[in-house]
Amino acid sequence: MVNDLGSRTDAGRVRENNEDSFCIAPEINLFVLSDGMGGQASGEVASRLATETIVAYCREAQATPSSAMTGARIAGVSDNSNRLASAIRLANRAVHQAAEQTPEQRGMGATVVAIWLADQRMSLAHVGDSRAYRLRGETLEQLTQDHSFVADQVRRGSMTEQEAASSNLQNVLLRALGVDPEVQVDVDEHVLLEGDTILLCSDGLTHELSDAQIAGVLGDAEDAQDAADRLVDLANQAGGEDNITAVVVRHAAKPAGTFARVGRWLKGSEVQS
Amino acid sequence: MSKLVLKFENSVLKELSVGAKEVSIGRSPDNGLVIDNPAVSHYHARVFNEEGRLMLEDFGSMNGTFVNGQRVKMVTLKPGDSVGIGKHTIVVTDSREVRASSLDHDQSRPAAPKINETVMLDTKERRDFLQKVAAVGESAQVAPTRLKIPTLVVLEGRTDQREYVLNDKLTVIGKSAMATVKLRGWFAPKAAAQINRREDNSYYIGAADRTPTVNGNAVGHPTKLASGDIIEVAGVELEFIYRD
Numbered sequence: 221m222v223n224d225l226g227s228r229t230d231a232g233r234v235r236e237n238n239e240d241s242f243c244i245a246p247e248i249n250l251f252v253l254s255d256g257m258g259g260q261a262s263g264e265v266a267s268r269l270a271t272e273t274i275v276a277y278c279r280e281a282q283a284t285p286s287s288a289m290t291g292a293r294i295a296g297v298s299d300n301s302n303r304l305a306s307a308i309r310l311a312n313r314a315v316h317q318a319a320e321q322t323p324e325q326r327g328m329g330a331t332v333v334a335i336w337l338a339d340q341r342m343s344l345a346h347v348g349d350s351r352a353y354r355l356r357g358e359t360l361e362q363l364t365q366d367h368s369f370v371a372d373q374v375r376r377g378s379m380t381e382q383e384a385a386s387s388n389l390q391n392v393l394l395r396a397l398g399v400d401p402e403v404q405v406d407v408d409e410h411v412l413l414e415g416d417t418i419l420l421c422s423d424g425l426t427h428e429l430s431d432a433q434i435a436g437v438l439g440d441a442e443d444a445q446d447a448a449d450r451l452v453d454l455a456n457q458a459g460g461e462d463n464i465t466a467v468v469v470r471h472a473a474k475p476a477g478t479f480a481r482v483g484r485w486l487k488g489s490e491v492q493s
Numbered sequence: 494m495s496k497l498v499l500k501f502e503n504s505v506l507k508e509l510s511v512g513a514k515e516v517s518i519g520r521s522p523d524n525g526l527v528i529d530n531p532a533v534s535h536y537h538a539r540v541f542n543e544e545g546r547l548m549l550e551d552f553g554s555m556n557g558t559f560v561n562g563q564r565v566k567m568v569t570l571k572p573g574d575s576v577g578i579g580k581h582t583i584v585v586t587d588s589r590e591v592r593a594s595s596l597d598h599d600q601s602r603p604a605a606p607k608i609n610e611t612v613m614l615d616t617k618e619r620r621d622f623l624q625k626v627a628a629v630g631e632s633a634q635v636a637p638t639r640l641k642i643p644t645l646v647v648l649e650g651r652t653d654q655r656e657y658v659l660n661d662k663l664t665v666i667g668k669s670a671m672a673t674v675k676l677r678g679w680f681a682p683k684a685a686a687q688i689n690r691r692e693d694n695s696y697y698i699g700a701a702d703r704t705p706t707v708n709g710n711a712v713g714h715p716t717k718l719a720s721g722d723i724i725e726v727a728g729v730e731l732e733f734i735y736r737d
Contacts, residue, residue: 257612260564296661296690327557329613340671340684341663356700361714365692369531388501388580392531393613406692409663411671411684411701 221249221337224470226444228452232424233460239263240422240465243271248282249337250275251467255350255422257396258328262319266330269318270311270397274334277307294407301343304336305405308345308397315398329398333364333420335469337412344408348396351426353434354410355417360435363410367395390427414472417444421451424462428455444468495547495572497540498584499526506581515541518578519552532556532579532612540570547585549576556612579612641735643696645688650729651677658736659696664688666726667701676727685727689715696733703727 225246231238239256241264252274256267281287281303290309293302311332319328331348344352349366365371369392373379379387397403417438425434433454441447448466455464497516499507509516509526516525519537528537534554541548547570551558559577560568570576576583643659653675657664666674667684676685682702689697698705699715705726707716718724724731 294662297663301662327555340669359700359713361699389531391580391612396613399613407662408689408691409661410689411663411665411667411669411687413684413701 222472224444226448226468228448229465230452232463233456235463238463239267240463241267241271242465242467243275245275250278252334253350253420253465253467254330254332256330260324262325262328266315266328266398269314270330270332273311273314274307277310297407297409300336300338301407301409304334304343304345305407308332308405312397312403316401319398329396332397340412342410342412345405347403347405348393349423351421353419355438360431368393412471416471418469420467422465424464425455425466428458444470496586500582511540515539528581530579537578644734644736646732648730648732662690682727
């Protein structure tokens with residue numbers, strides 16, 4: 221499998237700390253992003269602990285298929301999807317325990333969104349309001365549904381999208397890692413087609429940019445790294461009120477082939493002349 | 494005497510003096526200072542006088558209490574301090590010198606960065622909420638999903654079976670090895686379309702290599718399937734039904 225990868229994280233223009241983390245394991249096509257919360261530096265601790273635990277577990281599971289699972293098996297999904305859910309449950313415990321044991325880290329937590337690609341199948345799991353998007357052709361699709369108070373209100377029909385977007389309760393989550401000893405993980409699977417671009421991002425990006433802006437950058441960018449850089453820059457220009465993180469994966473990336481390289485070379489020579 | 498000024502963004506919501514009696518702060522209506530916001534615990538914190546000093550104590554709240562940007566458990570407050578609870582700010586003033594200028598000054602204090610921080614619903618609050626959510630979800634879904642089996646029936650086209658039960662979260666229609674509904678024929682796409690089961694047990698169909706139609710309408714974005722819907726994609730026609 222050939223993927224074109226890009227990633228960037230930035231504290232934004234208001235916060236001093238960056239509580240977002242991401243961790244990628246290209247050799248097994250695993251990509252994990254987390255947005256931490258909690259006072260002092262504990263948000264950073266939570267998101268880093270979460271992403272590192274998930275990647276370590278999945279690497280281990282890949283190497284040792286008989287390794288133990290955490291929690292009940294989900295019916296009707298692949299082994300990889302079950303592994304990913306297991307890894308997230310484990311990360312939840314790790315964050316929860318760390319929070320219980322260290323007084324300064326009490327109340328810390330984290331969101332997570334993760335994808336694991338195998339052949340044409342993409343396993344997707346998440347908890348909280350960090351999101352996954354897919355650009356296929358010109359159509360951008362949000363693949364995750366936020367576990368937030370306002371998103372839930374919209375799903376129930378008691379709030380409109382517009383009301384949700386301007387609500388002062390946008391930052392209230394219904395689920396997060398580290399809060400309780402157990403967590404419910406949403407798991408999904410999707411077909412992966414050549415040319416599909418997947419974006420994982422924290423809410424610092426989605427609060428600043430519209431779907432049209434995201435689709436525009438993902439569609440126009442030269443490669444995945446260019447897309448990640450431009451998304452973060454654009455979110456900063458729009459205010460950068462929160463930490464911003466983007467992980468971009470372009471599947472079986474045709475655009476990074478000969479044509480794009482020639483294109484870049486031509487552009488480069490234009491600048492020089 | 495000290496005074497607490499409750500503010501949300503730039504507007505003052507309430508002012509309250511702290512005398513001999515302590516002021517409890519929280520979401521429950523029986524608090525001295527009520528902040529009606531899910532990010533605030535039922536009994537979040539209290540402010541009280543002790544030996545001439547004004548004290549603030551956090552009751553172990555879920556999302557914390559911040560004084561001038563620092564999370565605190567128990568601290569002495571002084572005029573000018575800015576107490577952050579959820580997205581609200583409580584400014585401490587000496588009631589003899591409440592002036593607009595002093596309030597403006599307080600606003601620039603470093604509690605501000607905390608304002609947009611992500612928070613969780615308080616544990617009890619969340620449990621109640623989730624229970625309510627579960628109750629609503631169940632009652633709303635009894636009819637279509639209980640004891641009924643989501644099935645695709647092939648009406649037309651070349652496939653490997655006449656009927657498919659949708660057991661998996663992802664059902665692919667195509668020629669690929671991962672496809673459940675296997676298409677035959679030289680020009681059949683690897684993955685023509687996909688059907689996803691969502692967390693609420695509803696089924697959504699979306700485009701892959703082809704754009705399917707449901708009852709004749711092209712599916713641009715994933716579309717929820719209802720019993721009796723007719724799907725056409727890559728030369729096959731399927732009916733989605735819930736079997737008893």
